Amino acid sequence: MAGYQNEPPAHRYPMKTVLITGATGYIGRRLTQRLLTGGRHRIRLLVRNPRKVQVSVADRVAIRTGTTFDTASLTAALEGVDTAFYLIHSMGEKDDYRRLDRESAENFRRACIAAGVRRIIYLGGLGIRDSASKHLLSRIETGEVLVAEPQRIDTIWLRAGVIIGSGSASFEIIRNLAQKLPVMVTPRWVRTRTQPVGIEDVLSYLEQAIDLDYRGTLTVDIGSAPLSFQEMLIQAARVMGLRRFLFPVPVLSPRLSSYWLILFTPVPYRLASALVEGLKSETVLQNDHAARYFPAIRPLDYRTAVQAALAEMEHNQVVSRWCDSSGLQACDITDFDDPTGAILRDVRIVPFSQGESQEAVFHSACRLGGEHGWFRYNALWRLRGLIDKLLGGYGLSRGRRQTGELRVGDAIDFWKVVDLRANKRLLLYAQMKLPGQAWLEFDVQPDQLVQTAHFIPRGLLGRLYWYSIIPLHNLVFADLARAVVRAASRE
Structure with a gap:
């Protein structure tokens, strides 16, 4: 049945x-x-x-x-x-x-x-x-x-x-x-x-x-x-x-x-x-x-x-949180777990050696957000979170349920975990206020990390938004991918 x-x-x-x-x-x-x-x-x-x-x-x-x-x-x-x-x-x-x-x-x-x-x-x-x-x-x-x-x-x-x-x-x-x-x-x-x-x-x-x-x-x-x-x-x-x-x-x-x-x-x-x-x-x-x-x-x-x-x-024993699920559309993931329709993308590829195993890189990506933060450009992430809060969104203060464990449906700041495949893929859906839909994907391959920001713009405003923040993407997303791999070497 x-x-x-x-x-x-x-x-x-x-x-x-x-x-x-x-x-x-x-x-x-x-x-x-x-x-x-x-x-x-x-x-x-x-x-x-x-x-x-x-x-x-x-x-x-x-x-x-x-x-x-x-x-x-x-x-x-x-x-x-x-x-x-x-x-x-x-x-x-x-x-x-x-x-x-x-x-x-x-x-x-x-x-x-x-x-x-x-x-x-x-x-x-x-x-x-x-x-x-x-x-x-x-x-x-x-x-x-x-x-x-x-x-x-x-x-x-x-x-x-x-x-x-x-x-x-x-x-x-x-x-x-x-x-x-x-x-x-x-x-x-x-x-x-x-x-x-x-x-x-x-x-x-x-x-x-x-x-x-x-x-x-x-x-x-x-x-x-x-x-x-x-x-x-x-x-x-x-x-x-x-x-x-x-x-x-x-x-x-x-x-x-x-x-x-x-x-x-x-x-x-x-x-x-x-x-x-x-x-x-x-x-x-x-x-x-x-x-x-x-x-x-x-x-x-x-x-x-x-x-x-x-x-x-x-003791990191939080079983559930208020943002796990509700009648709010943004709390569900059914319609948000596939970014294949995205027409704008930012792709960052970072090779890694045997010193950073596939498992360690995946674990490093899964620790992002919350108290652990977003590595080097935390100030920019916090600014984006504040803007989101003022616009009525979640901002960064939502944090995460636990530091070391993730499950599908968990919140990570203003992201939602919509796909999780052990040692292979972490897909986050953006719940921040945006003129469109966005995802952040970590595809962990045997010898490299492929980090992709996907975006489906909503009209002209969505396209203007994407192209206006490309300079910030060149700073934040490039550093984020490298930092995830660097952190894996310390696991």
Whole structure:
């Protein structure tokens, strides 16, 4: 069957088959690992691009290729499933994202009922309709669609506020602000209360929801003690051994606040704007169902959750990041992993001797970006990153998930890994703001490195852009290829 890979053999005792949608996203990757570690369920993933599934996971799960908008693939993915996780969210790349979110949820609920799925588990956001931002409102509407037929399918709707974990968007904003700014002039919304929750607690609720003895629809609000964003910043700084001072003022609009965030944190403007809008309204628990139905889970306090997130980063154990996948087009790679249509190219060929093995050169290329930087012309790379940030792009501050490991779908500053072939090829797709599409390819041959910048210009502006930066290419790209080979000799 198309899109079907590696269905694990049936256990000698009955095991439930669990489907995870959004499996290559921030929550989905971690939930997959958690359930595999437990070993009590057969895991099936519904993904748009199976190449984004971690190699360490791919041979232990069943992979189905498709989307919630493709009825045939959705029906095939749900065959024989007992419990289905709905972990799909859009941050509004398109103007009609709310309609698309509702349509996706409607397709999913109907397909689950038709397939005889026992339970849907959905992770949404805290908030109430009257004061919710557009993006929080979309998540509320998604939940309402999923629970619309309680007499035909059980649904557990978990609602979380700020999720604290290594790689989460909220935590990366908090960490970056606390580390970089000893004094902050902040807008009024920093005093708005929410109830943060640690990522490990979120995963515990999701896992235990599979076997919860409950029929019908249950909404469960999860979180630790209420805190304002200001209190979260100050407490996170203290955990890091820092002292910070915040001075709220009434003059910073949401738009100005979003620009302020993108200058000092890894998130782009659209995501920053969505998060700011969400923080303007109080998001606190509306029920005590977490304590009543999940008494074994005692949520970590905020400071402990921050410590755990920092420890993961320090030990290079970040499983997933906010930029792994989402409804944003730029987070997917399906349509961006082949630069053969490029009409403009910059090719650099650097021979290497037996002192620099093919494996070492490939490894050297895979260490680019993040804290390791881009070798000699880092200042020019940083300038390009700043310009990109100001234009609403990712910039260089997004960094990378881990220093030494790469996988397809990982972010490297304002690039995305769209092809990775061990000791042979690394292909990066540009997510910076450009009048066209661009790739940077490292083709490691037995005796030479072929580095190619590919570009598909968009109209006259795209061509003018390419030819105007040729002098910079002659500096940066020529040096980059040589530096990758030189670094390999020191491996």
